[in-house]
Amino acid sequence: MSTPTAINEEYDIVIAGGGTAACVIASRLASADAKLRILLLEAGPATYNDPAHTQPLNFLSHLAPDSRTSRAHVSQPSAALGGRTTTVPCGQCLGGGGSINFMMYTRPSASDYDDWETVYQNPGWGSKDLIPFLRKIETYQVPGGGSTHGTDGPLAVSPGGFFSDLSRQFLEVTRTLDPDRAQKPDDTDTNDLETINVYTSWPKWMNAETGTRSDVPHNMIYPLKDTRPNLHFLTGVHVAHVTFDDENRATGVAYALNPLLHPDGPRTTRTVRGTKLVLVSAGSFGSPGILERSGIGAKDVLERVGVKQRVDLPGVGENYQDHNVLFIKYFAADESQSLAAIFRNEEGAIDAAAAEFGKTRKEISTHNSIDAGIKWRPKPSEVAELGPEFQEYWNSYFANAPDKPVLWMGMLATLIGDPTVVPPRKYFTLGVFTEYPLAHGHVHITHADDVSAPTDFVPGYFESKADVRPLTWGYKFMREVARRMPHFRGEPPVLHPKFAPGRPASVVAHAEGPVPFDAPRIVYSEEDERVLEEFARAEVATTWHALGTCAMKPREQGGVVDAKLNVYGVRGLKVADLSVPPGNVSANTYGTALVIGEKAAVIIAEELGIKGVV
CATH class of the missing domain: 3.30.560.10 (Glucose Oxidase, domain 3)
Structure with a gap:
């Protein structure tokens, strides 16, 4: 694994976004196949051994107005909120929200995942299918844990x-x-x-033996630095859009330096190819934005900002949910x-x-x-x-x-x-x-190219x-x-x-x-x-649990991806992060992001013929 200043021109898999799910996917696939070339692109900074991320006491620092590890999205004024706006901060660092959150360990109800399978028609996403992934990711250090908990996973759960x-x-x-x-x-x-x-x-996402936060980068990405040179990650870069060939197959992404982290850097846009897969994993605000800037979305949304429509997919950016x-x-x-x-x-x-x-x-x-x-x-x-x-x-x-x-x-x-x-x-x-508010909103881009432009955000609260x-x-x-x-x-x-x-x-x-x-x-x-x-x-405010904006459900019902996480209307492009849940979950969402990452890694491995990811 490396963090090259000059990345290669081509990889097997390019991942746009470096949050929780993205890091799980990259780690599992790189560990299973040392020849699989993987690039992970993250808008925020690296987090390695930074006490702001490893020491639990420091979590509120990431919500400071001058934070470089989160991005605040300000909503449109809402009559239901007395005319005020509301702000939703999202993780923007390697590890995403899982590296800056409150570390609160909460799982959903089984019926939440069962609804994904039955109500929203996603075979393989029911609780019976996902509980093995819940076990796989964790080492449960809390007395009294039952059969649904894991004992030898990479992330620790403890009473603190x-x-x-x-x-x-x-x-x-x-x-x-x-x-x-x-x-x-x-x-x-x-x-x-x-x-x-x-x-x-x-309980908490903390390791009782070290007293530190349990996040994916420190337990699944950074430990690979000496054994997996096939895994590259580049921080401080914004992914602008996905590139396609004439047959609507994703071929790579275009990216540029994040000016917040590189104020004196060049403003040029570069491209990198993904020969086997392009995976978008930029979260509930970032992923729909990448799709829309790539021409995938509702016609009226794209026309307003001057993006030529490639695929008519009006569900992109809709179905925003929170607690x-x-x-x-x-x-x-x-x-x-x-x-x-x-x-x-x-x-x-x-x-x-x-x-x-x-x-x-x-x-x-x-x-x-x-x-x-x-x-x-x-x-x-x-x-x-x-x-x-x-x-x-x-x-x-x-x-x-x-x-x-x-x-x-x-x-x-x-x-x-x-x-x-x-x-x-x-x-x-x-x-x-x-746990399940009726509130639904939307998240859309306001500029064709500027990733930092404010979001057209309506949360639907109250x-x-x-x-x-x-x-x-x-x-x-x-x-x-x-x-x-x-x-x-x-x-x-x-x-x-x-x-x-x-x-x-x-x-x-x-x-x-x-x-x-x-x-x-x-x-x-x-x-x-x-x-x-x-x-x-x-x-009333956000719990920082945004999800649903690239929902996994039938296309005719406003879906954006299918049960294999493929984006409708194109090939070689998947989305895997908290934007894909079609319905809400009665829990803090970090655990669900981990499960989506584990499930996505298995789906991708099966399609590419990679052994050892189960």
Whole structure:
């Protein structure tokens, strides 16, 4: 393996994008066939042994406004969000989102993958087919893991090295406040693709032996540097478009230096040939953009930017999906094990924590702040509380799928959000996100050649009332949890709804401690509910789980690729990343990106006659 400054003119396989799935595919294929020439092109920087990627504590640094490892996509203003825009950052470095994310280990429900096979007509993509890949990728270091987990894969999953007192309090309160969902032992595996409604500690993509992040580059790409000279990767380059011959077969890609990383470099475009396959793996924002700049997409989208249409494929860039989240912030006691001061870097707190990293592998620097949560599915009485719009959605989607949760709710032992709007002190955050929002949007290019041009992005958040009520319900329930936690010290007024003063729902700006456990729950008036909905529309945000924009489903249903990941209407071109899922998954999406990479590697190996990729 090498990182050549001057790459070859021709490879067997050219991969446009260097994120999670791309790295899995490149590693598996290069390892199986030392003669297969593979080039991986990535827009962002390399990550090798960079503490920003390897040390868990540093994950929020990638969301900074000046980050060079993520790219922010700003949406069009939305009436459903009170006229505001929303921003979705995406990984832009070798390893993609898996090298900068929160490291939260969550698997979907089995029915999510089964829907890919049955509802969207993709043979070979059901849960029975994908569970072997889930096992293959991981070494599960969490006690109590069942038969769906792996024991000798390249990526480690562990409880992490540090468990905060805030998370312990969260579990104690939720299990007492909601006893119907607290009847299983602490080591219950909630990531077996079927268990839901259990308050539990939450595993992480971290190696318990080293305390480091488990990402693909450090475990599957960089280790090949001395044994696989056939694998090349080039970072800091944008792929502009795919090249084709006269018979609509993909022949390679055109690329140029990323000006963010090479401000003084030449602005010329170069091409590289892929004689056996061109694979697009640039993520839910990048992959549809590459296809559209290559003339593959909807006629009106391409005409607006002056791209000549090669293939009429109106599904490109459509079907955008995400999980919608509210992060609800609270003041924490000074003695709590909150990471807020470290994330704020008060008096060099990050440097101090980093200096301790690795000494015992249980330091706070091995923490990602997320220790506990629940995949929550409502009881019948709670379904009624979620309103008539959601009731209709429940009947059509959830009622006959008992493994599908509606919300994830959990603890983050820090402040998630802008630290400049609140005083410097300790905080905790309770997060609530919808697992299958009805929201669908689109992602399209706005320029024929400029890869850095802003995206025409519409996320679709909250355009359905059925997406609003679960989150406002979650706000109210998490608030009851927070105010019973021993380390609760109040609610930052600027970060909560503007309830009228003197009412039961009014924000408590300062508290000496929690309310009595048997205190009555807050009753919200109709006006309070209106204020809460306005707050939710003003605050709902991305979970960084974008998917679906090159959906794997029949062409006549808006599909972009078939079950073998081939792009409709051309030959020699596949897409494999989080843009291909046709339907949402009830999980953080890193694990699904890994599975797509593993499955794609097998598909490609079978087509090329390569042995050893199973």
